[in-house]
Amino acid sequence: MKSLILQTATRSLVAVMLLFSIFLLLRGHDEPGGGFIGGLVGAAAFALYAIAFDVQSARRMLGIRPQMMIAIGLAMAGGAGIISLLASEPYFAHLWYHTDIPGFGEIHLGTFLLFDIGVFLVVIGVTLLVILTLSEE
Amino acid sequence: MSHDLLVALPIVIPLVTGVIALLFYEQRETQRIISAIGAAALLIAGIALLLEVRAEGILVSDMGGWPAPFGIPFVADLLSAVLVMMTGLIAFTVALYSLATMDPRRESFGFYPLFHILLMGIAGSFLTGDMFNLFVWFEVMLIASFVLIALGGERAQLEGAIKYVALNLISSAILLAAIGLLYGVAGTLNMADLGMKLQDVDEPWLVTTIGMLFLVSFGIKAAIFPMFFWLPASYHTPPIAVTALVAALLSKVGVYALIRAFTLIFTQETGYTHQILLVVAGLTMVTGVLGAVAQYEVRKLLSFHIISQIGYMLVGLAILSPLALAGSIFYIVHNMVTKTNLFLISGAAYRLQGTYELKQLGSLYRYHPYISALFFVSAMALAGMPPFSGFFAKLTLVRGSLEVEHYIIVAVALFTSVLTLFSMTKIWTEGYWTPSEAEENDELPPGVNSWPGWNSQMLAMFVPIIILATLSVGMGIFAQPVISLLIETAEQLLEPSLYIEAVIGDES
Numbered sequence: 273m274k275s276l277i278l279q280t281a282t283r284s285l286v287a288v289m290l291l292f293s294i295f296l297l298l299r300g301h302d303e304p305g306g307g308f309i310g311g312l313v314g315a316a317a318f319a320l321y322a323i324a325f326d327v328q329s330a331r332r333m334l335g336i337r338p339q340m341m342i343a344i345g346l347a348m349a350g351g352a353g354i355i356s357l358l359a360s361e362p363y364f365a366h367l368w369y370h371t372d373i374p375g376f377g378e379i380h381l382g383t384f385l386l387f388d389i390g391v392f393l394v395v396i397g398v399t400l401l402v403i404l405t406l407s408e409e
Numbered sequence: 410m411s412h413d414l415l416v417a418l419p420i421v422i423p424l425v426t427g428v429i430a431l432l433f434y435e436q437r438e439t440q441r442i443i444s445a446i447g448a449a450a451l452l453i454a455g456i457a458l459l460l461e462v463r464a465e466g467i468l469v470s471d472m473g474g475w476p477a478p479f480g481i482p483f484v485a486d487l488l489s490a491v492l493v494m495m496t497g498l499i500a501f502t503v504a505l506y507s508l509a510t511m512d513p514r515r516e517s518f519g520f521y522p523l524f525h526i527l528l529m530g531i532a533g534s535f536l537t538g539d540m541f542n543l544f545v546w547f548e549v550m551l552i553a554s555f556v557l558i559a560l561g562g563e564r565a566q567l568e569g570a571i572k573y574v575a576l577n578l579i580s581s582a583i584l585l586a587a588i589g590l591l592y593g594v595a596g597t598l599n600m601a602d603l604g605m606k607l608q609d610v611d612e613p614w615l616v617t618t619i620g621m622l623f624l625v626s627f628g629i630k631a632a633i634f635p636m637f638f639w640l641p642a643s644y645h646t647p648p649i650a651v652t653a654l655v656a657a658l659l660s661k662v663g664v665y666a667l668i669r670a671f672t673l674i675f676t677q678e679t680g681y682t683h684q685i686l687l688v689v690a691g692l693t694m695v696t697g698v699l700g701a702v703a704q705y706e707v708r709k710l711l712s713f714h715i716i717s718q719i720g721y722m723l724v725g726l727a728i729l730s731p732l733a734l735a736g737s738i739f740y741i742v743h744n745m746v747t748k749t750n751l752f753l754i755s756g757a758a759y760r761l762q763g764t765y766e767l768k769q770l771g772s773l774y775r776y777h778p779y780i781s782a783l784f785f786v787s788a789m790a791l792a793g794m795p796p797f798s799g800f801f802a803k804l805t806l807v808r809g810s811l812e813v814e815h816y817i818i819v820a821v822a823l824f825t826s827v828l829t830l831f832s833m834t835k836i837w838t839e840g841y842w843t844p845s846e847a848e849e850n851d852e853l854p855p856g857v858n859s860w861p862g863w864n865s866q867m868l869a870m871f872v873p874i875i876i877l878a879t880l881s882v883g884m885g886i887f888a889q890p891v892i893s894l895l896i897e898t899a900e901q902l903l904e905p906s907l908y909i910e911a912v913i914g915d916e917s
Contacts, residue, residue, distance in 0.1 A: 339519075343431035350424050353417075363417035363483075365474030 275324070282324035289317035297392050307388035311395025318396070319403050327407050334400065341397030349390030352383045415461055416470040416483045418454040419493045419532040422447060423500075427525035437516045441508055444521040448504035451528060452497035455490075462490040463894070467901070467911035469538070477538070477912045478599035484538035484912055487898035488738065492535045492665055495745050498880075499657045500528050502873035506753055507650035509869035510760070515561050515648065523560070527553035527654070534662045538912055540588050540598040543666065547584070547630070550662065551577050554655055558647045569643035576639040580629035587622035594619065601912035604673040604905050613677040620675035620682055627670065631663025633723065634692040637716045641700065644715070645708035645765075649756030652708060656715055657749040661741055664722045668737075671726055672902045679729060687727035691821045694720030698828040707755040707765045707840070710832060711748065714791065717825060718744050724806055724818055725899075733809025734899035735892060739802040742891075743790070743884060747799065750787040750877035754780065757870055758840065761860075767836060771845025777860065781841050783878045788837060790881040792830035798884035805892060 293314035300306025322330035334341075353364040361367070366384045373379060426447025433439040462468055468485045471477055485493070504524070511520055530550030537543050551574070559570035592598055594615055595606045607616050625636070632640040640660065644652055667686075675682055697717025704710035718740065725737025755765060757780055762770055774781040790797035803826060810819045861867060884891050901907055 337434075339431065339434050343428055343434070346424070346428045347432065350421070350428060354421060354425075357414050357417055357421070360411050360413065362413045362470045362472055362474050363421065364472050 278324045282320055286317045286321050289313055289320070293317065293392075297388060300388055301382070301385060307391030308395055310388075311392040312399065314392070315396045315399035315403070318400055322404060322407060327404055330400075331404060338397045338401035338404065341393050342401070345390045345393030345395075345397055347390070349387050349394065352387035352390065355383050355386075412461070412465075412468045413470040415454075415458050416468050416485050416536065419451060419458065419497070419536065420483075420529055422451045422454055423525040423529035423532060426450070427522045427529065430521040430525065431519070434519065434522075437513065440516065440521045444504050444524060445508065447525055448497070448500040448528075451532075452494070452501045455494035455497035458485055459487075459490040459494045462487055463897075467908060469911050478597050478602035481542045482538040482599065482601075482912050483536045484601075484908070485536055486908060486911075487894070487901050488665070488668065489535045491738065491742065491895070491898060492661070493532055495742055496528065496531050496535065496658060499654065499745055499749055502749065502753070502876055503650055503654045503657075505869050506653070506756070506873045507648075509866040510650050510756060511648065512561075518560060520557070520560060523553050523557050524654070527557060527658075531658050531662055535665060538600050540591065540600060540603065544581070544584055544588060547581060547662075550659065551581065554659060557651050558643060558655065560651075561648070563646070566646045569646035572639050573643035576629060576636075580626045583622055583629075584626035587619055587626060590619045590622070599912070600669065600673055601909040605909050605913065607674060607677065610677070616675065617678050617682060620670070620677075621685075623670050623675065624667070624682070624685070627663050627666040628689070629663075630660065631667060631719055632660045632716050633663075633689050633719055634696050634716075637693070637697070637719075640716060641709055641712040644712040645706065649708070649752055649759065653749045653752035653756070656712070656752055657745045660715060660719055661722075661745060664719060664741060667723070668726050668734075668902065672729070672734075673905045673908060676905070683727045683729060686723055687815070687818060690720045690723035690727050691818055692720075693717070693723065694821055694825040698825045698832070701832045702828060702835075704832075705767045705839075707758075707767060707770075707836060708752070710767075710836065711751055711755065714829065714832070715744075715748060717829065718748070718791075720825070721803070721806060721822065724822065725809060727818075728810055728813055728815060729903065730809050730813050731896055731899045731903060732812060733806060734902060735895040736802060736804075736806030736809045738895045738898055739798075739805055739891065742895075743798040743802040743881075746877050746880050746884070747787045747790045747797075750874060750881065751784070751791065753870075753874050753877070754784045754787060757874065758784075760870070767839040769845050769847065770840035771843060771848050772841075774841040775844075783874055784841065785837070786878045786881055788833040790885070792833045793826050794830070796882070796885040798881045798888075801885055801888035801892065805895075 293310045296305045296313060297307055297310035300310065318330050318334060321333055356365045356367060357363055359367060366382045369381045371379060426443060430440045430443050433443065462485050470483045472481045472483060527550060530546050530553055533546035534543060534550065537546055555570060555574050558573055559566055588598065591603070595603055597603060597606060610616055629636045644656055671682065671686065694717050697713050697720060701710050701713035701717065704713060721740045722737050725733040758770060758773060759765055761777060764770055786797065790799040793799040793803040803822065807819050807822060
């Protein structure tokens, strides 16, 4: 089923959805949001693309195998905990880094940003692995 | 090393190993090396943890730095540490063994990442100090083991896997409901906090009812009577390395959860709850071994024996005396070693003769005396003959039961023992002693009984078997240090205030 309307809409929607997923991911740093919900929105963008066009082009747009995405995501999420262990803290006790950027203000970064990005990648990877594999059947 | 690191390592190592193996998804050879190294590291971490716990007492690490009872603590007492070390041992031996026996197709569909994720789930279950977190680790285990059992997609495998998953999902649903009720009653899910709050609760019957729900749920996972039927229906279908791994570890996690719950949390009406446990233990022993008597397929036969031995592991918990509980834990340890080894040996026999059917196996003793010797050691250990490990495990258990005058369970245990000996003898005579039918009629396919020589595959196959057989003998001959360690473990379990103090008192 190829629908010109859907395809045209998808081209612009995908970009918005991907941006929104990253917004959700970063918002999770201090407010409701985070890697899981962001990842779901991101995966929805690719799934929409696969429905409007075809699975092959969605895979091309992804540019990386979903398995690899899961692995990288898990490595980042698990790695965030290991950083705490190396600093002689309990596993996943998050470490904070504060700094002042002139003209921008104070920013604070935690190891859980790394964790969240990991979760983001895992969620996109798992969802797409399932969706793309099933739609190829 | 810091305690936080020691407690976290048994979970972190399999995670890291699994992730690295996943990163090398396309390269089988690399995955194999990573898997073996990761499993060895897990064993070392387990040994280090046990040594530290024995020297320092219970170790606690609050995940994320959130203090108990609000956060999730990971707690390593002696029981957890012993079981984590055993997990490392089984992981290491089975990882080596699977290098020789796993087929390339399964390897390229993610066998090694799954193997290590399963280990992470098991180590997590042994170490967590939070009921809900235990549920989460169970799910990690269930998902990983489901894929491992179904991996390869053979017809029998799928059938087994569906039974396995369906019943385990029911168990998880019951567990979740029980956890919800428990939270409603106590307002906490931290095990130490539960142990403290439920000691002087107004309505002990309510807690006991919830305890029974836990018994059913953990009981399905541990395969106790009458909820064991998923086990023999599914364990014989996957490749032998997977069977050995799940047989050694999964049902033991259920037993561990029972021991933890019924020594720490549900001790309000022991006269009632532990009497039920005792009856169930006896019935589990007898039905398991009777099921085994009827089997002529090695893997099915051994699967039924797992059930029977789960019964022994519950006796000590039901009796709740230090000696009997030590006997039960000895039994868990001994069973992990010998049962794994029997599966590994039957896999080796399959490699040499191409069958698991006792009627078609034959004359193994004549052609491969060394394998036969290894089998003999493990089989006699399982049946409980001196001087092997099983004898002392049973002796401790029986003495513990006699001390508190539970004569019936002693009789049942000894009767079961005789039947176990009988079915081990059956494997020996049918598979190792008498010639197979094909052999009698001179119809053997060429090359069936020839020894392929000591190539690297044979080494990877037999080194684990030899390690485990040596341990079976070693734990028998040097039983004294093992028993004294396990009596210490049992005494720690029977003194819940130690656990509670380590987790909660830590913060004040």
